[in-house]
Amino acid sequence: MPVPFGEIGIVIALLLVCLVALVLVLIARREAAAQREQATKDVAEIKSEARALLADAERRADRLAEREDAIAAERRALKELERDLQARSAEVTALHERTVTEQAAAEAQARELLEASAGLTTDEARAELVRRTVETATNEAAAQVRRAEAHARRTAEAKAKRIVATAVQRAAVPTSSQSSITVLRLPSEEMKGRIIGKEGRNIRTFEALTGVNVLIDDTPDAVVLSCFDAERRELAQVALEALMADGRIHPQRIEAAYAEAVEGADERTLAAGHDAAERAGVGGLDTELVRTMGRLRLRTSYGQNVLEHLVETALVAAAIAAEVGADVETTRRAAFLHDLGKALTAEKQGTHAQLGADLARRHGESPAVVNAIAAHHDEVPVETVEGVLVQAADAISASRPGARREELDQYVERMDKLEQLVTAHAGVRRALAMSAGREVRVVVEPSEVDDYALPQLAVAIAKHIEADLAYPGEIKVTVVREIRASATAG
Template identity: 75%
Template sequence: AETLAEAERTAAERVAAADREAVERLEATSGLTAAEARAELLRQLTSEAATAAAAAVRRIEAQARRTAESRARRVVATAVQRTAVATSSQSSVTLVPLPSDEMKGRIIGKEGRNIRLFEALTGVNVLIDESPEHVVLSCFDADRREVATVALEALMADGRINPQRIETAYAEAQAGADHRSEEAGHDAAERAGVRGLDPELVRVLGRLRLRTSFGQNVLDHLVESALLAAQVAAEIGADVDVARRGALLHDIGKALTGEVPGTHAQVGAALAARHGESEVVVNAIAAHHDEVPAETVEAVLVQVADALSAARPGARREDVDQHVERLEQLEELVASHAGVRRALAMAAGREMRVVVEPSQVPDTDLGKLAVEIARHIEHDLSYPGEIKVTVVREVRASATAG
């Protein structure tokens, strides 16, 4: 038994010696030690595995990109197809139907008194021609045009048209503007499917019914954006209510940008925050023009819906918006002169009617003021053709008999 054990040890030693000799010969041939050979083999295997993995990742990314693009196109196409919103680009005129042709004479009044007073109060051109069915009200400012339309319709319904009734009808039409805005805001929220808006947000939202952006009605744009955002959110599993709400309110600041400093996104976000909207909705409003980072998927969806609605062929008309902006600049420039109470751009900006305070501007200074305004316009603004400046100073006196 001892001899057998010794023989086994001897055989094992010979095998080990042969292995060492083989390794030594391999090391001598390759110039590498066993440890170095293991390291080299591991490096080669690692490199091959990394190359294969990178190729696999590229294939997966390419496939994911193709799938994502196809999915995104389907989502957008589905949302647009399922959203049908009737839109129309507003112009700068309103047609008011006449109950009879005889009404034209009453509107004009004796020696044109009625029509002159109506135009002076409303800042709207009244165009009466041989057309038997309507009167045309022309003004770039939709707020003025709406007030003038309501006042004129009330006058025609009453039948009595004289300077006193004109002033009363104008005051009543102005006083009813908030009620009309509230009704329009409720209607827009209902069409968009948004519930629980603060009453002040509803009223401000309704004011946008008379605003346009590049010829596109802003309130219609908001309703369309809300419907699109909701459809896209539903397709991708985002919060439908937040996307819908943020899209409906994203341009609400445009109703206040003339009254509050800041961009319409900043003004709208601050307004929404003051009236109880969530931080997610406020961020969606503030971020829709990338002025602040979009913090949620829903904020990005508001940007998408805004772009989809604006980019729809025929939705916007740039020339009208530029024209309105030029007329607004013209009125602001003229109103900056001392003693000017109202500055009204008439006849598509070819005439400026300037109403002055009688207590500040005497009759002797009217010609001088007209020349100063004309020179100011010529120096500071670029405009086609000529602009006629008419300065009006009106003094009224009244007494009561008895």
């Protein structure tokens, strides 16, 4: 009976499955044998390592035992040494006690012998020893001080001269001495005729308005403004420069130019203060301080312009401070502001040092600067080295040859006194001392003094001057009464 094909396939499939299973079994047995072999090798290696570790542990145990034996031996030796030291310490203590006792006895015996031979007790001898020691030390210290002072004097004078010379050379500036004239350059010779005007009316108006003498001589292209008052000269200079720039010169224009010059005074003051601060190298000043400094451009001290003196003093003081190692900026600032109060002496009571220090304090200046200002004439003690340098620089600037002339201050004082004497008369509105004090022009109030009273007033003023004022030569008194009327046509 034939076998169906389907059954043969099944048989073959079963055989194949059995064959694959047999192959897998063989492979598994081989891998198991390999693992057993590897495990055997690993166990052998572990046993070998364990035996090596055990041997090493035994060796370490032997060395540790030997070390413990050595330590025990050292401990026994240390105990024996300690017992020996204790015994020796006891011997030393006993010996020290005996020595102290013997020394005290010897000192007592020596003290008794010394007191007996010198006639002094122990306290007296100690006091005498202290006195002599102190006296010797004091004498040696005094000798050292004298030697140091002598050396300082020998070297300080030469060093001071070098520092001052260096500072003065670095601050080489034009002389700050001021005269009582101002020279203006004219754009052309023809301008002189315009300034004089028809029959001299322009120059008379200008002089009467400004109180300044206008000197027009043969000097080409120049006109001289002469007046003891620096403020009047400045106003006249500004007004005349404006007139020359405009070209139109007549009495009404002169009055307008003078009014503009008066209005611009504050601006010129502030500009002068800023310019001086910049030249001196001082920054961060309060605006009120700058304005006050600018007012000093019109102030002189013994003929020396105060603002120029302050700039020069600041430069000299800063150079000296740099040489001696002081605070340069503080010294420069204090030197620049030290005569600040001279702008206030006509308005307030007190010395210019006090007034300047108070003003600087109110406007935020440092205590060092305020003290240097207040102390620059030794009215208060100087607290800093910068204050001392300000004093030195002030003296250097004031004592330079040609810096100051006492005659100019005396002349200005005489002119002020002449004007004050004249203005004391009733009806006088303004008095102008001119021509170096040889003439005084008196402007009266037309409502108080009529034309008939002018001669009597001139004579009264002349007699008053003769009686109360010492002056060389003659003084001409000119009384001016002017009435103006104006109307507007509309």
